[in-house]
Amino acid sequence: MTFGQLVRKNVIRQKRLYLGYVASCSVSVMTLFLFMNVAYNPAVVHGFMPSAARVIMLASGWIVGLFSVFFIFYFHAAMLRLRGQEFGVLQVLGTTPKQLGRMVMLESVLADGVALGCGLLLGLLFTKLFLLILGDLMALPSEIPFAAPARSWLLTCVVFILIFAFEAYLMASRIRRRGPKELIVGKRSRQKPPRPSILLSLLGILLLALGYYLAIARSIQTLASLIGLLVIIALVIAGTYLVYTQGLVWLLMYLRRRVQSGVSVLIVSRLAHRMKDHARALTVISTLSAVVMTASASQLGLLSVLKQGEAIREPFAVMTWTNSAHPLALAPRQITQKLQAAGAGVTMQLTGTALEGSLQQPSAAKGTRSVTVVSASTFEDFVDAIRSHGADRGASYPNVPHLKPGHALYVASFPLMTPTQFHSTPTTLRVGTADEEPLVVDGQINERTFNFGTTAVSDYVLIVSDPDFHQLAAKAPKDSVWAVHGWMASDRARASSAFGTQLPSSQVSVVEPTDVSTLRLFSTMIFAGMFISLMMLLACGNTIYFRLLNNQAEDRVQFRALRRTGITHRELGRVLTVEFSVLFFLPFLLAVLHTIAAVIDYRHVLMVPGRLWPMCLAVMLVYFGFMIIYFVIARFTYPRQLRIDQPNRTR
Amino acid sequence: MAVLTANGLVKIYGSEPGALVHALNGIDLAIELGEFVAIMGPSGSGKTTLLNILAGLDKPSGGQLVIDGEPVQALSGDALALFRRRKLGFVFQDFNLLDTLTLAENVALPLALDRRPAREVRKLVEGVMARFGLEESQGRYPYEVSGGQQQRTAVARAIVHQPALVLADEPTGNLDSASARTLLETFATLHAEGSTTILMVTHDPIAASYSDRIVFIQDGKVYSRLEREGTREAFFQEILHTLSILEVSGVDIRPTRP
Numbered sequence: 001m002t003f004g005q006l007v008r009k010n011v012i013r014q015k016r017l018y019l020g021y022v023a024s025c026s027v028s029v030m031t032l033f034l035f036m037n038v039a040y041n042p043a044v045v046h047g048f049m050p051s052a053a054r055v056i057m058l059a060s061g062w063i064v065g066l067f068s069v070f071f072i073f074y075f076h077a078a079m080l081r082l083r084g085q086e087f088g089v090l091q092v093l094g095t096t097p098k099q100l101g102r103m104v105m106l107e108s109v110l111a112d113g114v115a116l117g118c119g120l121l122l123g124l125l126f127t128k129l130f131l132l133i134l135g136d137l138m139a140l141p142s143e144i145p146f147a148a149p150a151r152s153w154l155l156t157c158v159v160f161i162l163i164f165a166f167e168a169y170l171m172a173s174r175i176r177r178r179g180p181k182e183l184i185v186g187k188r189s190r191q192k193p194p195r196p197s198i199l200l201s202l203l204g205i206l207l208l209a210l211g212y213y214l215a216i217a218r219s220i221q222t223l224a225s226l227i228g229l230l231v232i233i234a235l236v237i238a239g240t241y242l243v244y245t246q247g248l249v250w251l252l253m254y255l256r257r258r259v260q261s262g263v264s265v266l267i268v269s270r271l272a273h274r275m276k277d278h279a280r281a282l283t284v285i286s287t288l289s290a291v292v293m294t295a296s297a298s299q300l301g302l303l304s305v306l307k308q309g310e311a312i313r314e315p316f317a318v319m320t321w322t323n324s325a326h327p328l329a330l331a332p333r334q335i336t337q338k339l340q341a342a343g344a345g346v347t348m349q350l351t352g353t354a355l356e357g358s359l360q361q362p363s364a365a366k367g368t369r370s371v372t373v374v375s376a377s378t379f380e381d382f383v384d385a386i387r388s389h390g391a392d393r394g395a396s397y398p399n400v401p402h403l404k405p406g407h408a409l410y411v412a413s414f415p416l417m418t419p420t421q422f423h424s425t426p427t428t429l430r431v432g433t434a435d436e437e438p439l440v441v442d443g444q445i446n447e448r449t450f451n452f453g454t455t456a457v458s459d460y461v462l463i464v465s466d467p468d469f470h471q472l473a474a475k476a477p478k479d480s481v482w483a484v485h486g487w488m489a490s491d492r493a494r495a496s497s498a499f500g501t502q503l504p505s506s507q508v509s510v511v512e513p514t515d516v517s518t519l520r521l522f523s524t525m526i527f528a529g530m531f532i533s534l535m536m537l538l539a540c541g542n543t544i545y546f547r548l549l550n551n552q553a554e555d556r557v558q559f560r561a562l563r564r565t566g567i568t569h570r571e572l573g574r575v576l577t578v579e580f581s582v583l584f585f586l587p588f589l590l591a592v593l594h595t596i597a598a599v600i601d602y603r604h605v606l607m608v609p610g611r612l613w614p615m616c617l618a619v620m621l622v623y624f625g626f627m628i629i630y631f632v633i634a635r636f637t638y639p640r641q642l643r644i645d646q647p648n649r650t651r
Numbered sequence: 652m653a654v655l656t657a658n659g660l661v662k663i664y665g666s667e668p669g670a671l672v673h674a675l676n677g678i679d680l681a682i683e684l685g686e687f688v689a690i691m692g693p694s695g696s697g698k699t700t701l702l703n704i705l706a707g708l709d710k711p712s713g714g715q716l717v718i719d720g721e722p723v724q725a726l727s728g729d730a731l732a733l734f735r736r737r738k739l740g741f742v743f744q745d746f747n748l749l750d751t752l753t754l755a756e757n758v759a760l761p762l763a764l765d766r767r768p769a770r771e772v773r774k775l776v777e778g779v780m781a782r783f784g785l786e787e788s789q790g791r792y793p794y795e796v797s798g799g800q801q802q803r804t805a806v807a808r809a810i811v812h813q814p815a816l817v818l819a820d821e822p823t824g825n826l827d828s829a830s831a832r833t834l835l836e837t838f839a840t841l842h843a844e845g846s847t848t849i850l851m852v853t854h855d856p857i858a859a860s861y862s863d864r865i866v867f868i869q870d871g872k873v874y875s876r877l878e879r880e881g882t883r884e885a886f887f888q889e890i891l892h893t894l895s896i897l898e899v900s901g902v903d904i905r906p907t908r909p
Contacts, residue, residue, distance in 0.1 A: 006763050009751065013751040013752075
């Protein structure tokens, strides 16, 4: 047996230990390679899909790279710590520090090489799938051709070889510096009983509370700068760590004095002694979980909110604005025919007249605001149409109160956010080049009646009484009078494809259903996010896995001793179930709290109505499902690995 | 010819003048080629510290240590590792075999580290394992065999490269009495063949009775020496007698590690 053989055997026979590490590395190599393959795909580079999608791919790739550095170091260090005894024995037997360093280096090269190879292979396999799904999601006219450009190979390899080489070198020199005595004796040294500080426990809770407070109550102010965001993150991470190291240990020590019976004593004391060792891993898992859940919930939630808002932002399938100076190529009758021909199913067509005006703002906000002036009856016609077509929407539209001559109502069309400025406020209105007319604005409505964005005049609407409107219209210059036409259609997707580029978007709003238009924007991000989430999920699992391996030798001795003193398998099972639940679900619980705070914060920033929580709950449930799978696997394989009833094994 | 010569070994832990711990207070020790020496002492007497220093795992604060003609404290880094590899064999209380290697591979470890040719390694390993009755278990892993077999494997690993000195730290501490007896007989045989010099730290009078000579340590100093003259049984009685005197003089020499 030669030294090289020894190294090879060591890696191959420690495959259980290396498996998690290599799997995590492979997935990160795969993810980066995948993103690079898409970003540098010649078809994508030459504008096959929106350039924003390409930027998202590149950014996601770099996030993966950055994150990989962090967890590759963390996992490899954890793995080597587990093998302290082995390295100690080797040194006692006369392995020189140089040889030991070289051994670790060789092992890393072997493991990292396998990870790189597997990752590239997996990346290649998934690239095709990725491109297919992406093309489908973004409703691209044809398939994106498969490519694995040299540039993405090069970038992926260079990035990971750099990470791996640096990591292997660092680990090797770290092991080289440690003496055999620490390595062997280290595991024998007794753990000190935990001494939690009540002050630090409270500080932990305080930090968490402060982080949550800044996120929830002072959301906009805090998030105005990047520093605010970083402060919140730092507060929450520090708070989480203190809650684990101090608060939880304090609670366990308190329970230890109370609980006197059965296996509970064992559970509580074991947890109390180990919590300090667990704390770092638990903090990492909580943070990662919170990041994954928040990111998924906010992305998917935004999509769902936008979908919910679709009918609100675009009440009409098609809407046109025309006047003498801005005629359309198609007359309203022709538009109806085209829609019918496309099978859109026109259910209603409305026509109204509007004036282009400018309203003097109340003195607080100086200047004038351009407004679309309509008569009360026209406004009511449009509202009635919306009410009769959107069952759930209709109820929220307020009735327009009867307007006396010289009085008006101001409409800030959703999603414009304007504080209510008018409470029976006297002001003036000018239509076109005509004189200013005095009038009183009674109040404000925050609903939308005309389609978003394309309103030729302004998204702010002023409702005046019918007689007043006729007077204003009579005085108005011709090019300030607009005809507005709205069509309701039963099939919006078909309605959106009825006209090519015949109609200018400045005057015409043809609504594309959110499924198509928004998905195009978000699908790339969501899909890339899914891969990153998967990677982080794997990293979480790995962190717990190393934590468990760390205790295995100690558990073996303890459980064997307990078996001898007459503990049953069921009781040992209970000990493990409780301990594993703490490891798996406690960080999840804290992560849920973090996520809730983050989503509330997000809700404030988003400023668009719609429900975020169902999606958030769904994301949490899916994540919880993954945690349960991890838990079940770990809980049922662990006792087997301990080999409690094989008395031969002593270590 | 002396294999090991120690003069006035001192070990002080700690750096603050008020909180210094004197683990060794000037130990003199000489071991001749082929001797089998046991070191006994109560817990905290400095046995383990002494063994760590003799093995080059720890540096003495003062005194001289020469093993097989080499001044150990002058060595460091790679030279120290090479010294351990060629001159020393080590048997631990908890065996410390590597779980990832078979018994034969564990035994081959010191030779593999020294880059001996594969054929020679195989011959030496097979020879030494046959001698210890382990030929059947060569391909098995440590966790598949009994504690006694593991410890015999550890002894095989400690002598396969024919070191100048074998250091054993409570080698019977984790064994049942039958396995302990087999192991001690292995030591006795090695000793009788005259080739191996053994230094064993133990608290067990039975284990100590297999040796030629016992050095009793207390408070980091050599307290008493005992040399075997007659049969093992007679030597055992003498050890018990010495221990009872030590106990009367207020020294607790009960087992330190279970």
